[in-house]
Structure formats: structure tokens, C-alpha cells
Amino acid sequence: MTxxxxxxxxxxxxxxxxxxxxxxxxxxxxxxxxxxLVTGHAxxxxxxxxxxFSTDPRRLHPLLMSRRLPESDVPAGFFLxxxxxxxxxxRRLLTGQFTVRRMNLLRARIEEIAADCLDEMERxxxxxxxxxxxxxxxxxxxxxELLGVPYEDREQFQRDSSRxxxxxxxxxxxxxxVSDLIKYFYTLIARKRAEPENDMLTGLVASGELxxxxxxxxxxxxxxxxxETTANMLGLGTFALLQNPDQLAIVRDDASVIDxxxxxxxxxxxxxxxxxxxxxxxxxxxxxxxxxxGDCVALSIPAANRDTARYPDPAVLDVRRxxxxxxTFGHGIHQCLGQQLARIEMRVAYPALLxxxxxxxxxxxxxxxxxxxxxxxxGVHSLEVAW
Numbered sequence: 001m002t003x004x005x006x007x008x009x010x011x012x013x014x015x016x017x018x019x020x021x022x023x024x025x026x027x028x029x030x031x032x033x034x035x036x037l038v039t040g041h042a043x044x045x046x047x048x049x050x051x052x053f054s055t056d057p058r059r060l061h062p063l064l065m066s067r068r069l070p071e072s073d074v075p076a077g078f079f080l081x082x083x084x085x086x087x088x089x090x091r092r093l094l095t096g097q098f099t100v101r102r103m104n105l106l107r108a109r110i111e112e113i114a115a116d117c118l119d120e121m122e123r124x125x126x127x128x129x130x131x132x133x134x135x136x137x138x139x140x141x142x143x144x145e146l147l148g149v150p151y152e153d154r155e156q157f158q159r160d161s162s163r164x165x166x167x168x169x170x171x172x173x174x175x176x177x178v179s180d181l182i183k184y185f186y187t188l189i190a191r192k193r194a195e196p197e198n199d200m201l202t203g204l205v206a207s208g209e210l211x212x213x214x215x216x217x218x219x220x221x222x223x224x225x226x227x228e229t230t231a232n233m234l235g236l237g238t239f240a241l242l243q244n245p246d247q248l249a250i251v252r253d254d255a256s257v258i259d260x261x262x263x264x265x266x267x268x269x270x271x272x273x274x275x276x277x278x279x280x281x282x283x284x285x286x287x288x289x290x291x292x293x294g295d296c297v298a299l300s301i302p303a304a305n306r307d308t309a310r311y312p313d314p315a316v317l318d319v320r321r322x323x324x325x326x327x328t329f330g331h332g333i334h335q336c337l338g339q340q341l342a343r344i345e346m347r348v349a350y351p352a353l354l355x356x357x358x359x360x361x362x363x364x365x366x367x368x369x370x371x372x373x374x375x376x377x378x379g380v381h382s383l384e385v386a387w
Contacts, residue, residue, distance in 0.1 A: 003063040013302035024289040033061040035296035039303035041310040043287035048331040053278035061296040077217025103340040126386035127363035135234035143226030148199025185216035232379030237265040252354035261319035267326035270302035357387035
């Protein structure tokens with residue numbers, strides 16, 4: 001088996017992921033390396049929690065050749081691609097910023113941002129591109145305010161983020177996008193040092209624990225991850241609800257269901273559809289399969305989140321389902337740092353949208369919605385809606 005695989009249906013993972021009941025199976029990586037693919041939920045959870053697996057890019061093999069960024073171009077401070085204890089050092093500086101309590105304190109501001117976006121949609125009238133008008137602005141504004149990034153610079157960082165996530169981007173284009181974002185953060189760091197503000201970048205500068213390279217790398221990671229993932233969940237999640245009107249009605253009319261609905265949409269859609277990947281640093285047995293030292297392993301989050309051993313009728317979207325334990329945010333030491341922020345944004349945004357526009361509908365045929373099959377984060381490029 002090799003990547004990429006073709007989706008046969010809009011909201012479902014490729015059929016090839018379910019052709020073999022084994023939770024761990026052989027996979028040929030793009031450079032010819034013979035490694036492994038994990039599709040089982042329990043096996044994936046075990047792999048992500050096992051410190052014998054490394055995320056160091058010097059040990060990894062690419063699922064797609066176009067996604068191979070030279071190790072020298074991985075920014076300092078980009079702790080997503082680090083093992084403990086280096087990873088632990090960087091992550092601890094941010095953990096307190098993303099607690100459930102702190103994220104809940106942001107709810108009122110997120111509600112205000114969502115209402116402003118909906119007001120503007122209503123003023124302009126239908127049809128509207130939900131991605132540009134609603135799904136992208138909400139997380140972009142929130143992460144900009146948290147980090148201390150001027151929102152008026154969004155065109156630049158959204159363009160560079162898109163280049164980073166496009167599967168057809170060459171290694172040179174990837175490196176250029178990283179370089180542009182890092183240079184942008186150098187200018188911000190200098191500004192925060194000269195004119196401190198009440199934001200995360202200022203706090204990192206003031207701590208004195210990191211150099212500018214490290215702060216820029218951390219800022220780069222937080223900015224890209226902080227707006228791209230939630231934006232795609234809001235766009236794709238709305239599309240999925242519009243295609244399942246009974247489920248949409250539940251989310252719109254029953255406020256008590258929103259926590260379960262968000263977890264179920266995260267499970268059902270699984271927008272991280274390539275990887276993550278790890279390399280075994282010693283021989284490890286996962287779900288009865290011996291993975292030898294040096295073998296690279298890819299986890300299919302969409303397949304793991306559709307594992308029948310974990311979720312009955314996993315191909316059915318059921319917003320009342322208690323879908324906790326999904327792997328959309330990962331697991332182990334690399335579990336998504338901003339997951340509580342993403343949850344709050346979605347818990348606010350979906351009901352706000354559906355209550356403001358109770359007759360929300362697609363303004364184009366469903367098969368004409370442009371899907372992000374060409375990006376490393378799945379979703380919709382645009383979603384034309386009316387009401």
C-alpha cells in the first residue's frame with residue numbers, strides 16, 4: 001500500500017484503508033522505505049504514547065516526496081518535530097497558556113467575533129462563501145489576538161500557510177514559505193521587545209528563556225496550527241451538517257448536545273488525513289506486529305477514528321454519540337496543545353451560525369463544492385451558502 005489514496009466519498013476516508021482487518025499493515029513510503037501503516041484505534045493510541053517512537057525529522061521517511069522539508073529548514077523552537085526532553089522544554093513554556101480554564105475565559109470574546117462575522121454576512125446577503133466570511137476569520141482573529149499578531153497581516157500568513165499545506169508545493173516552495181514566516185516573526189519579536197503588549201509573544205520575549213530563533217519557530221507553529229485546523233473543521237463540519245439535515249437540526253435546536261456534536265464531528269471528519277509519522281528507535285511490538293528499529297510508521301487518524309472496535313457504526317454521523325477518545329488531536333506528549341481552544345471555538349461557532357441562519361443551505365450543488373484533496377489538512381476550499 002502507498003500514499004496518496006483517493007477518497008470515494010466526500011466525508012469518508014479512502015476505501016483502501018479498510019480493506020484489511022489488521023490494525024497494522026505494511027506500507028511503502030514515498031522514498032521506497034518499507035514501513036508500516038496503523039489503522040486501528042488502540043494500536044494508534046499505543047504508538048503515539050510510546051516514547052520508543054521518534055518524531056525527529058532526521059529519522060522519518062516521507063509519505064509524499066513533495067512533503068519532505070530538508071532537516072536544516074525545520075525552524076528552531078518547532079517542537080512538534082522534537083522528542084523529549086527537548087520537546088518538553090519548549091512545550092512547558094506554553095502549557096499554562098492553553099488550559100481549559102484560560103480557554104473558557106476567551107468564550108465571550110469568541111462569541112463577539114462570531115457575532116461580528118455573522119453580522120457582516122447578513123449585511124452582505126446571500127450567497128456567501130462560509131470559509132472566507134466565517135470559518136477562516138474566527139480562528140484567525142482569535143490566534144492573532146492571543147499571539148499578538150496584527151490581524152491586518154492575515155493575507156501574508158494565510159498565503160504562506162496555504163503554500164505549506166499544499167501537497168503539490170515543491171520542497172523549495174515549502175522552504176520559502178517557512179523562511180517568509182520566520183522572517184515575519186523576527187520583525188514581530190523586535191516590535192514586542194520595543195513595545196511590550198499583553199500577548200503570548202511578548203511573554204515569550206520577556207521570559208528570557210528563548211532566543212529569537214526559538215520564539216520565531218514557536219510562533220510560526222502556533223499561528224499556522226491555530227487557524228488552519230479549526231477553520232477547516234468549521235467549513236467541513238458545516239458542509240457535513242448541511243448534508244445531514246437531521247443532525248443539523250439537533251445541533252441548531254438542542255443546546256445540550258453541542259459538546260458531543262463537536263467531538264463527533266472531529267471524529268467523523270478527521271481532517272488530518274496524512275500521518276502523523278514516527279520512527280521506531282528500537283524493536284517495538286504494536287498490536288502483535290514487530291516493528292523493527294529504524295522502521296517508519298504512519299498512523300491513519302481517519303481510519304483509527306472509524307475503527308468498529310471503538311465506535312459502533314463509525315461511518316454514521318451521530319451528534320449525540322459520546323465520541324470521546326478520538327485521535328483527531330493526537331495522543332501522548334504531542335497531543336495538540338491548542339485542542340481546548342479549538343473546542344471552544346467550535347462550540348461557539350456552530351450554534352451561532354445555525355441559530356442566526358436557521359434556513360442555511362448550500363448555494364451550489366454538493367458535488368460542486370471544491371474539496372481540499374490537494375492539501376495536507378482536509379476540508380473545503382470554499383462553501384457557498386444561502387439562507
